Amino acid sequence: MxxxxxxxxxxxxxxxxxxxxxxxxxxxxxxxxxxxxxxxxxxxxxxxxxxxxxxxxxxxxxxxxxxxxxxxxxxxxxxxxxxxxxxxxxxxxxxxxxxxxxxxxxxxxxxxxxxxxxxxxxxxxxxxxxxxxxxxxxxxxxxxxxxxxxxxSAQDSANDLPSGPPTPFEFKTLPAEGALRESCRKLLADGTVKVVIGYGQRGPAILTRAEDAGRLVWNNRCVSNLTTYLKRKEIKALGKPAVVVKPCDEKSLVVLEKESQLDRKNIHVIGMACEGVGEPKCTFCTARTPRFADETLGEAAGPASLADPPPNRFAALMAMAPAERMAFWAKQFDRCVKCYACRQVCPMCYCERCIADKNRPIAIDPAPSAKGNFAWQIARAFHLAARCVGCGECSRACPAGIDLALLNIALHKAAQVNFGYDAGVDPAAEPVVGSYALQDKEDFIG
Amino acid sequence: MSEIISQSGLRQLVADRIAAGTIVSGPTQVKPKLVLYAVLGSPDDLLLEGFVRPDNSIKECVFPKQEELYGYRIQGNNIELTDGLTNDDLTNDDAPVPKQLVVAARPCDAAALPILDHIFNWDFKDEFYNRRRAATTVVTLACDSHGENCFCTSVGLHPAAERGSDAMLFELGDGSYEVRCITDKGRALFDGKTEESDKVGRADAGPEKKFDPETVRAFVDQHFEDPFWSQHALTCVGCGVCAFTCPTCHCFDIVDAGPSAGNARYRTWDSCQFPMFTAHASGHNPRAGQPSRQRQRILHKFSIYPNKFGEILCTGCGNCTRNCPEGIGVLTVATEIDHG
Structure with missing residues (x-):
């Protein structure tokens, strides 16, 4: 050609x-x-x-x-x-x-x-x-x-997805905050762990001294999935960590352990009962209490049934004709600046060198052009196929407001429907990618 | 006496410029809770109130996130340079540069342009930048509010700062704006479009001073090796959000978009927070970890650039802290340095 x-x-x-x-x-x-x-x-x-x-x-x-x-x-x-x-x-x-x-x-x-x-x-x-x-x-x-x-070209006429009315949000400090501080203070003081990865006033707080435990907070704005810090070499160098997780974040630990990325015995997991942190994912979430934590703090009411559930954006996307969908994504990706926040906040993106950074030869067009952005998002999403636990950090981190999690949802659904697999839920389940079954469907293969 | 323009008059002006083929950019509501500067398809897309500032910056108008430098064709051992592939590129020296108008920029965005002018004309005159810059008119809208991450007053600016603007708009509270033209470009744009009035617009008082840049400068100059950096950088995840949404960050990479994109060489934004930014061909990386990269960003803004050009490489817009997925940025580091 x-x-x-x-x-x-x-x-x-x-x-x-x-x-x-x-x-x-x-x-x-x-x-x-x-x-x-x-x-x-x-x-x-x-x-x-x-x-x-x-x-x-x-x-x-x-x-x-x-x-x-x-x-x-x-x-x-x-x-x-x-x-x-x-x-x-x-x-x-x-x-x-x-x-x-x-x-x-x-x-x-x-x-x-x-x-x-x-x-x-x-x-x-x-x-x-x-x-x-x-x-x-x-x-x-x-x-x-x-x-x-x-x-x-990013067409102005491209459809957008429905977004429901803004959900009322009221900031509140949660009762377990005191117990969390006390527990972390003890862990650091008696040397059980060397570092605590928790939440502070403005975002994540990473503590190494017991007397700093008072800086930790626990409220309904503790959004970040802190397990992403477990992959960072600066954190690893500090010694055994304690990490604060919500039930949704905890799933990442299951997958990371499955992929031999962490030694669960050498991590102290503090699970926090959670009633939601005001993110889109919370509106569909039913998990309230972490299941595999070393200690669980707080209590959470059972899942509230939503009187008025927000519009299902994924269903709306898939209701479009393929060409419309591509126009939708072209318009979204047009805003992408390739800051790679989606990759950096993702606990599952732990490659030492990302395919997007390979430049001899170039595997993914590095320019934030239509081609380069589609290529990057295809690579990112597919590398997360049947691994993504749906923490939604990619969407949250995107400064251009691109709903990247929709791509992960598509692959999550495909893994569920075809292989009955839910990443991060059952530690005993065999991962989808890297294995196969003789009876895998092939109705699309001629 | 002052000159005023009604909001409908302003939108009409935008409509006229769009009709005349000018690329008009301004704040737009991209989705709920997200306002970005973007090219306006219609004057109705222009958002004038109800937000602190867009989450990106206007640098994109003069320093696009990707810019084609030239096309090329490889045949055997010969490399032949060709015109660019895109229509709006400047690779052809004779091609007219599209006129641009930025409406309702914030003062902290406009003030970044004179800073970028220094950078792109310091040792090498960057023709791509200069041609776009010359074709751009900036109309700034004075702030009517400030957010928790704003700190313009700490770096010598304020919500009504004129720096880098061709004209300023001040809200009058009755749906119209006072217009203060600053340059000939601004005067030409509003010529005959305004009415005389005795109303005078006001701007927000701005955030209280949050840190002293001199203290920051003194600290970074004397603490190149300091546990502060490794402690502070622990929560940084190493993405480029801070640099890419910053109005003054200007580092770029030059990349070849290979045959699948038709052989072209592009300039794209780059960030000092990426490991690749300083990676040597040998595999050695002088900034091996995130602490040294975080230090570099602060050092550049408060010491390296000021030493060379006599001003801080920061306009206090707060975008780095605002957009950082983990809530860190110039504001958090500088206040930590200043208040210990």
């Missing part, structure tokens, strides 16, 4: 439109199947550009997006049939990731009719011919993919 033949240059009218299709195929089955089609002189449309990779399990999801960015009108991913993988299970892992990735692309408003998955074996030259012929014809009918990233 040369630089000159951009999407705009290919055609001005639908007449004579020749779609460009990028096919990511595995080395062992589909590539040989395509080869067989050639050697047996089976004719198929020349619209497809084949990119050979070792295994579908090794196909980075970013490549699918990249294919569209460089001008593809449709993308195909194809590998060995289940059970036939040269590496035993690569295609099973791929299948599981596609299930989730399709949901993310759908939420962002990609045209799923342009994304195809299939299994083609080395003996199925005929199937390759048939798949490419049908795909080419279907894409020709769809026309060129001009809606990608809403054509690079």
């Amino acid at each position: 040369s630089d000159d033949s951009t999407r705009d240059g290919t055609m001005t009218e639908n007449k004579g439109f020749e779609p460009k299709i990028v096919a990511y195929v595995c080395n062992w089955c589909t590539y040989l199947g395509a080869d067989l089609a050639g050697t047996t002189r089976l004719e198929y449309p020349p619209n497809v550009r084949i990119i050979r990779l070792p295994c579908t399990g090794r196909i980075d999801f970013n490549l699918i997006v990249k294919g569209f960015e460089i001008g593809a009108d449709a993308v195909l991913v194809s590998g060995c049939h289940p059970g036939d993988c040269h590496y035993t299970a690569g295609n099973y892992h791929a299948r599981r990731r596609w299930i989730l990735f399709r949901e993310l692309l759908d939420t962002l408003g990609f045209d799923l009719r342009r994304i195809h998955f299939t299994w083609i074996s080395a003996a199925e030259g005929k199937k390759w011919q048939q798949v490419i012929t049908e795909m080419t014809e279907q894409t020709r009918q769809l026309g060129p993919y001009t809606d990608l990233y809403a054509n690079g």
Whole structure:
């Protein structure tokens, strides 16, 4: 795909439109199947550009997006049939990731009719011919993919999501504050922990001296998910921490332990009973008391039933047509300045070096352009697939007010529906990504 | 005697400028509880009251978050420079720069422009910046309130400061504004649009002084290595919110948007809070941890820049503290230094 033949240059009218299709195929089955089609002189449309990779399990999801960015009108991913993988299970892992990735692309408003998955074996030259012929014809009918990233422009006409009336909020200091201070003072004084990660007057407070325990507060504005500090090397260097968690924050600890990111025995967890901190997530939250804390302070009334629940923003988003959804996101991402607050506040984003910071070669377009912002948010959200515990810190931290948590909600729902998995709830549950099941659905795979 | 303009007159002026092809920016209600400076599609989008200040800054008008420097094409061993890819870029020297008007900027935003002028014209005359700056007119709206994070009075400004503005608006409380033109650009904009009156607008008294910048400067000059920084930086999560919403922070990175974006070189905002900001090719990083990065930001604002240009690199808008997900910023650090 040369630089000159951009999407705009290919055609001005639908007449004579020749779609460009990028096919990511595995080395062992589909590539040989395509080869067989050639050697047996089976004719198929020349619209497809084949990119050979070792295994579908090794196909980075970013490549699918990249294919569209460089001008593809449709993308195909194809590998060995289940059970036939040269590496035993690569295609099973791929299948599981596609299930989730399709949901993310759908939420962002990609045209799923342009994304195809299939299994083609080395003996199925005929199937390759048939798949490419049908795909080419279907894409020709769809026309060129001009809606990608809403054509690079943030349209004023793009829909916005409903936001309910502002919920009344009354600041109140909670009774457990005294017990919290006392407990932390003791922990520091007797050397049980070296550092306390709690809440102070203006935000998080990190204490190392028992006499400072009076600086801690506990009120209904204690919003931050403090478990994110456990990953920071400055905190790790201080020694064994005590961390104050709400029931929602506590879920991050479950996932982090599962991913071997923390040694639970070396962390003292102070769970706070919580009735909500005035954030959007609180309106749907039913968790009131932490379950795995080393000590739990305070009491919370049972979940209040909402007389007038706020509008479901996710449902409103998914009610839009795909192109409208993409226009919505293009308008939102237009405000993104790439400050990476979404990444930095996230307890699950603990990579030593983020893919967005890799610059030799560049993996994610670093400019805060439509392409760069979509690429970054796709990478961020998908790396959190079936790992995000829904603490909503990404949305809260965003200075541009982009509701990033909607992307995480999409993937959370996909994990729930397809794999019955709720990140951070059951410490014994097997993580979704990194495992697979023979019966994973494949109704979308041709 | 004073000159006044009604709010509908002001909106009409905005409508006329938009119709004339000027890019008009001003505060807009992006979503409930979020006001940002943004390009106005219609004069009705302009928000004039009921907020302290937008959560971003007007620097974006003269120093965009991404700016194309040039396009290029690689063929074999040859690299050929080409015109830029976007339509509104300045890569073509002859291309006319779109006229810009910023309406209802806050004084703490306008005051940042003369500061940026120094930076972008100190050793190298930054043509991209200068051309945008010359095409920009700034109409400032004096503050009618201040928030808990505001501290303009601590750094020598106040809610009616004229610095960097081409014209100032003062609310009269009856839906109209007193107009004080400061530069020729301002006079040209309001020429024939105002009426004479004897009303005089007033501004908010501003926040009380919260710290003494000289104390901060003395401290940072003498405490390069100090446990204060490691203690203070513990709650910093290392994002770039403070720098990116700051009207005066001006550091940038130069990045290549590869073939998928059509081969172009961009300038994008950068932040001293990122590890990558000082990472060497060897892998060594002279600012290895967050304490040194936090120190750098304060040091630059209260010592390095003042030593070179004779003024503080901060206008007291409070955006860093306001937007910080963990509630820290210049205000919290400076008050901690000043009050111990």
